[in-house]
Every structure is written in structure tokens, then in C-alpha cells.
Amino acid sequence: MAAGGLSRSERKAAERVRRLREEQQRERLRQVSRILRKAAAERSAEEGRLLAESADLVTELQGRSRRREGLKRRQEEVCDDPEELRRKVRELAGAVRNAKYLVVYTGAGISTAASIPDYRGPNGVWTLLQKGRSVSAADLSEAEPTLTHMSIARLHEQKLVQHVVSQNCDGLHLRSGLPRSAISELHGNMYIEVLKKYPRLWCMTKPPSRRPKLYIVNLQWTPKDDWAALKLHGRCDDVMQLLMDELGLEIPPYSSYDMVHYGHSNQLRQARAMGDYLIVGVHTDEEISKHKGPPVFTQEERYKMVQAIKWVDEVVPAAPYVTTLETLDKYSCDFCVHGNDITLTVDGRDTYEEVKQAGRYRECKRTQGVSTTDLVGRMLLVTKAHHRGQEMSSEYREYADSFGKCPGGRNPWTGVSQFLQTSQKIIQFASGKEPQPGDTIIYVAGAFDLFHIGHVDFLEKVHGLAERPYVIAGLHFDQEVNHYKGKNYPIMNLHERTLSVLACRYVSEVVIGAPYSVTAELLDHFKVDLVCHGKTEIVPDKDGSDPYQEPKRRGVFCQIDSGNDLTTDLIVQRIIKNRLEYEARNQKKEAKELAFLEAMRQQESRPERESDSDM
Structure with missing residues (x-):
């Protein structure tokens, strides 16, 4: 006999009885649930009696059903009809115009148009995971700001929006041109953030009359719907397009670049x-x-x-x-x-x-570690000191930040890439063909940075010099390129430049890290028949010597006119022109708008003065 008064066998028997009762209760619950799913007219008399005897279970199951339906409705996406949405947008536009201080708070929904999934939507991360489906998304380094991102940047530029708070980590607000000083990124539980100077971070403990007005744009239910002055059921881009039209503001396009890398x-x-x-x-x-x-x-x-x-x-x-x-x-x-x-x-x-x-x-598969966006970011950083002076470096670092895939981080725009260098990639790009008897072996050397049409035209001309050409391209080390190009060149590192040149149909082989001066050892090793250089200036080696002294001595040096004056510097200038083009257009447009408003004010005041003179 145990100290508790029950023997071991008695405790086991009591446990079996308890489990049996629980199983009977679960079975009864299942029976009642099946009956409730039937229409009342389809239930038998026996089933009716069972429901009457199980009033508590019926109440519990009906409560569960209502809660499930409520949760389901909260997850549904609801759209206002077009006329209702326009009416709400007009009200929102009035609030934007009259706001003393306007803060925009953004979540995952703002980036769905950039192919980045949200969480609670029909194709959201949580929704798909609950269904046991895999989640795929666009690479963040390739994602571009949406119409909503660009609209918010424009509103801030016009001083209608003072600040943006975002839970997103995609960096699209920065890429839209929104200054880093105008955005705060919150990750984790925002409600536990504490500000010593402002104890009421979210102001919801203030009396209703002193609370800021809340306007929500969302297709789904949110916990703050009851607090909102206005709830707009619409897609972010649709609402922002209507809002910008209502405010008479143009939405700047996001400049995308068509470089081949x-x-x-x-x-x-x-x-x-x-x-x-x-x-x-x-x-x-x-x-x-x-x-x-x-x-x-x-x-x-x-x-x-x-x-x-x-x-x-x-x-x-x-x-x-x-x-x-x-x-x-x-x-x-x-x-x-x-x-x-x-x-x-x-x-x-x-x-x-x-x-x-x-x-x-x-x-x-997309090649990881490289994107046009990243290359453009490096270019913009290159221009910083050269075009604006060092005193503007902080401003232009932020300017270049808007293009980077790791804004504000240690993004390697100064010539070092995050691309993972592997021998396998070089093997995949290399032709693997050895020079054959009768081939004319032609050697060219250079940086071949941002491999472009100027390089292609030059290599095509070189390739056409012989009936059976075997073109070897020597690529200089990054430090060597920086020595003769200056600033922050090369924009692409040696490994990246190697792959770019290997992909060209006019090149048979690449010397990775070739010496700046073409030496006798190099010419003998590759059995070079001809050394070519373009019409660009030949910069002397560090000791002042001509880097093509040896091939000239042997009589195998040849200068080629490709007929194309495009250089890496000119490409950078094109990038800057495209980036600044819209800004310049906006400044002109704004000046015209101000002049128009001033003319309108003068027009309105003129009748008053005229009436005064008549009196």
C-alpha cells in the first residue's frame, strides 16, 4: 500500500478510467461536430436528441466555428470599389496637405510589387508555410523600388512627409532616393522600444483628442483598424497612384541600367x-x-x-x-x-x-554576388571625390547607398566584390582550346573594366587581323589598374573582369594578373606573333619605361583603331547623367510650378487693388 492510500494497481485502474472518459468525450465531440456540419433538415431524430443532450458541446463548437470564420475573414483581402477608393484617397490627400508632421509607417505589403512576398497575404510566407508549400522570392539585390517607394520619396522631397518608419529589411526605401536621415528601420518588437526623451513612443496612451490621426492602407484586417481615422482597402501602388494624382505630383521612375556583365x-x-x-x-x-x-x-x-x-x-x-x-x-x-x-x-x-x-x-540560376545595381553603386562612389570634392563625401556615400544591396553596410564599391571566386566558374567560361599549328597568336593587355562595346570593337578588329587568330588577353592586377587609372578604379575586380573577357567570342585565352610591361618571358612562353594596343594613351610603367618596349624591339607591336571612342570613364558619366536627369527635370518642373503659383497669387490680388482704386 502506497503512502497516498492507493496501491499501484488502483492508480493504474484510475488512469485507465480517466483516459476512457477523455476518449469518450472526444468521440462525442466528433459526433456532434459531424452533425452540426449537416443542414438541420438532413439530421435524424437520433442526431437531434444527441445535440439536445450535448448543449455545452454545441455551444463550444459553435464558438470555435465563429472564431475560425472570424480569423478567416481577417485574412481575406478586401478591395474598396473604385469610386469608394477615390473618395477615400481624396480624404487622405486632404490629410496629407494639412498635416503638421506626417510619418509613413511601412510593412511587407509595400514590397510585394517588387516580387518580395508579404507574410499574411494569399501568397505570403506564413500562408504558404501553413499549407506546407515552399516559399520563393526575388533576390533582394535585384529587387527595385516600387511605385509606392518612389511616391514616398517624392512626398518627402516635397516636404509633405517628414519621416518614414519601416519594418522592412529590403533596402528599397534607400534605393528609391529617400535619405538615410529620413528613415528609421525597426526590427523585432517595436512596442518595447524606449525613448528617454519621449516616454509615449506610440502616443496611444494620450487622450483620443490628442492622439495623432492614423490612416491605414491594407487589404486585410489589422489590429489598429478601430483606431484609424480612415481605412483604405486597396493595393499600395493603386492608392499611391491615386494620391499622387490628387496632389498633382509626378512619380519619379526608378532608373534601371542595361549594362551587360x-x-x-x-x-x-x-x-x-x-x-x-x-x-x-x-x-x-x-x-x-x-x-x-x-x-x-x-x-x-x-x-x-x-x-x-x-x-x-x-x-x-x-x-x-x-x-x-x-x-x-x-x-x-x-x-x-x-x-x-x-x-x-x-x-x-x-x-x-x-x-x-x-x-x-x-x-x-542567377549568378550570385553580382548585379547591375551593385556595379552602379560602385560607380557612384567612384564619382564622389572626383566630381564633388571630399567635403561632399558623406552626402554622396548616402547617394550611392541608395543603389547598394547592403545599404549602409560594408558594401564593396571601391573595386572589391562580394562575388565568391571559384575555379569552377572560370572552367565553365574558358574555351579549353589550345593554339594549333598555323594559328596566329595575338596578345592584348589592359584592365577591360566594365567590359563594354568599346572593348568588343577593339577585340573584333584584333580577331580580324589573321585568318586563324588565337587571341590572348592579359588582365592586369587590381593594384596595377589603380596605379594608372587612379580614383577607385577598377570598378570590377580581377576575377570579375576575367569572366567578362572569357565570355567574349573573340578571346581564346586570358592571362590572369598579367605583368604591366610585356616581357620577353611572356612573349616566348606564349609564342606570341603579334602584340596589339588601341589608340588610347600608353601610360609608362612605374620606372618610367615603355610597357611595350620589348614587342616594339622585336617588330611585333601594332596599334589598332577600333573606331569606337567609348571608355569606362564615359560609361560612368552616362550612369551619372541618367541618375541626375530626372532630378534636373524635377527642379525645372518645380520652378515652373512656383512661378505659376506666384502668377496665380498676383492674379488673385489684382482685382482687389483695382476695386480699391475705383472707390
Whole structure:
């Protein structure tokens, strides 16, 4: 007998009875639940009696059902009808105009148009995980600010918005041009943040009359709906478009750049491996300007750049921005290939929607660690000291920050990339062909930074010097390039430049880290027949000697006129021009608006003065 008064066998028996009762209760609960799911007319007399005897269970189950329905309704996305939404936007516009201090608080929903999923939406992270489905999203380094991001930046520029608070970590507010000083990023539990100077961080402990007015834009229920002065059920971009129209403000486009880098070449290499013949469509300047922003290169330059990539068999000029089945059939293509990111039209549609639905779409992996956005950020940092002086360095670091994929972090824009250097990537890009008897071995050397159409034209001319050319490109070390180029060049590091040059169809081999001066050892090792250089200035070596002294002595040196004056410096200037173009246009527009308002004020005051003189 145990100290508690019950033997071990008695305790076990009591436990069995308890479990049996629980199982009977669960079974009864299941029975009642099944009956409640039936229509009243379909229930038998026995089932009716069971419900009457189980009033408590019925009440509990009906309560659960109401709570589930309530939660379900909260997750539903509700849209105001167009007229109602416009009415609410007019009210919101009035609040924006009259606000003494306006703070915009943004969450995940603002970035869904940039292919970054939210959490609670139909395709949100939590929703998909609850359904046991995988979650995919656009690479943050490739994501671009949405219409809403650009609108908020414009509102801040016009001093209608004083500050932005965001829970997002995608950096899109900074890329939109919003100054770092105008944004606060909160991650974690914002309600436990404490400010010594302002004890009421969220002001909700103040009397209602002294609380700030809250305006919510969301398709779903939020915990603060009851506190809001106005709730707008609409997509962020739709609401912001209407709001900006109501305020008479233009939404600045986000400038996207059309540079060709080794990441694009790697995608074309992967695409070529999926089939037997690779056709690449290149868009016109008009199409790119409409959907992405002003292009850096002309369409003719882009056509030639793509054709120079060795995995490309054919280029289709003026390809439509939206890929259709008609386009695939026109060029006898079995399928089309794109990177694993989403490309949207100006109105937010997937440009590959039609071919995806037809099962004629394939994806290749994007090259990690490189993006046009990152390269542009490096360029902007390059221009900082050269164009504006060191006293502006802080401002222009922030300016360049808006392009970086790690804003404010240690983003390597000064020539060192976050690209992970591997021998495998070089092997994939290399031709693997050795020079054969009868080949003319031609050596060229340089930085080949931001590999561009000027380099292509030069290498094409070099390639055409012999019937059977074998072109070797010597790429200088980063420190060497910085010595003769100055500033923060090279923009791309040695490994990145190597891949860019290896992708060119006119190059057979690359010397990684070639000596600046072309030595006798190098010429003998590669059995060089001809050394070529362009018409650009030849900078002496550190000791003042001519770097082409040895090939000139041997009589194998040749200067080539490519007919193209484009340089890396000119590309950087184009980037700056595109970036500043919209800002300059806005300044002119603002000056016109101010002049117009002043004229209106004078017009309004003139009748009063005239009436005064008549009296």
C-alpha cells in the first residue's frame, strides 16, 4: 500500500478510467461536430436528441466555428470599389496637405510589387508555410523600388512627409532616393522600444483628442483598424497612384541600367546548355525606357554586345518586352529561358505569363554576388571625390547607398566584390582550346573594366587581323589598374573582369594578373606573333619605361583603331547623367510650378487693388 492510500494497481485502474472518459468525450465531440456540419433538415431524430443532450458541446463548437470564420475573414483581402477608393484617397490627400508632421509607417505589403512576398497575404510566407508549400522570392539585390517607394520619396522631397518608419529589411526605401536621415528601420518588437526623451513612443496612451490621426492602407484586417481615422482597402501602388494624382505630383521612375556583365553571360551559357541553338532577343531603347528607365547603351550597342558573347547563336533586334507564344513560334523556338527572378511590365504583369502557362518556359540560376545595381553603386562612389570634392563625401556615400544591396553596410564599391571566386566558374567560361599549328597568336593587355562595346570593337578588329587568330588577353592586377587609372578604379575586380573577357567570342585565352610591361618571358612562353594596343594613351610603367618596349624591339607591336571612342570613364558619366536627369527635370518642373503659383497669387490680388482704386 502506497503512502497516498492507493496501491499501484488502483492508480493504474484510475488512469485507465480517466483516459476512457477523455476518449469518450472526444468521440462525442466528433459526433456532434459531424452533425452540426449537416443542414438541420438532413439530421435524424437520433442526431437531434444527441445535440439536445450535448448543449455545452454545441455551444463550444459553435464558438470555435465563429472564431475560425472570424480569423478567416481577417485574412481575406478586401478591395474598396473604385469610386469608394477615390473618395477615400481624396480624404487622405486632404490629410496629407494639412498635416503638421506626417510619418509613413511601412510593412511587407509595400514590397510585394517588387516580387518580395508579404507574410499574411494569399501568397505570403506564413500562408504558404501553413499549407506546407515552399516559399520563393526575388533576390533582394535585384529587387527595385516600387511605385509606392518612389511616391514616398517624392512626398518627402516635397516636404509633405517628414519621416518614414519601416519594418522592412529590403533596402528599397534607400534605393528609391529617400535619405538615410529620413528613415528609421525597426526590427523585432517595436512596442518595447524606449525613448528617454519621449516616454509615449506610440502616443496611444494620450487622450483620443490628442492622439495623432492614423490612416491605414491594407487589404486585410489589422489590429489598429478601430483606431484609424480612415481605412483604405486597396493595393499600395493603386492608392499611391491615386494620391499622387490628387496632389498633382509626378512619380519619379526608378532608373534601371542595361549594362551587360558576366552574370548575364553566365545565364546565356546556362541557356545554351539547355538546347542546340540559342536566340537572344534584345529590346529597343523605347521599350526599355518605358518599362525600366533610360538605357545606358544604345540599342545598336546592346545588339553588338550580346552577339559578342560566345554562347549566342543569333540576336533578334527589337524583341518585344512581353514574350508571347507568337514570338517563340516566329523564330521556331521550343521554349524560352530566363533567370529565376520575376520581370514585370510597367503595369505590374509578368512578362513571361503566357509562355509559362503554355509550359514553354525554363529557368536558369542567377549568378550570385553580382548585379547591375551593385556595379552602379560602385560607380557612384567612384564619382564622389572626383566630381564633388571630399567635403561632399558623406552626402554622396548616402547617394550611392541608395543603389547598394547592403545599404549602409560594408558594401564593396571601391573595386572589391562580394562575388565568391571559384575555379569552377572560370572552367565553365574558358574555351579549353589550345593554339594549333598555323594559328596566329595575338596578345592584348589592359584592365577591360566594365567590359563594354568599346572593348568588343577593339577585340573584333584584333580577331580580324589573321585568318586563324588565337587571341590572348592579359588582365592586369587590381593594384596595377589603380596605379594608372587612379580614383577607385577598377570598378570590377580581377576575377570579375576575367569572366567578362572569357565570355567574349573573340578571346581564346586570358592571362590572369598579367605583368604591366610585356616581357620577353611572356612573349616566348606564349609564342606570341603579334602584340596589339588601341589608340588610347600608353601610360609608362612605374620606372618610367615603355610597357611595350620589348614587342616594339622585336617588330611585333601594332596599334589598332577600333573606331569606337567609348571608355569606362564615359560609361560612368552616362550612369551619372541618367541618375541626375530626372532630378534636373524635377527642379525645372518645380520652378515652373512656383512661378505659376506666384502668377496665380498676383492674379488673385489684382482685382482687389483695382476695386480699391475705383472707390
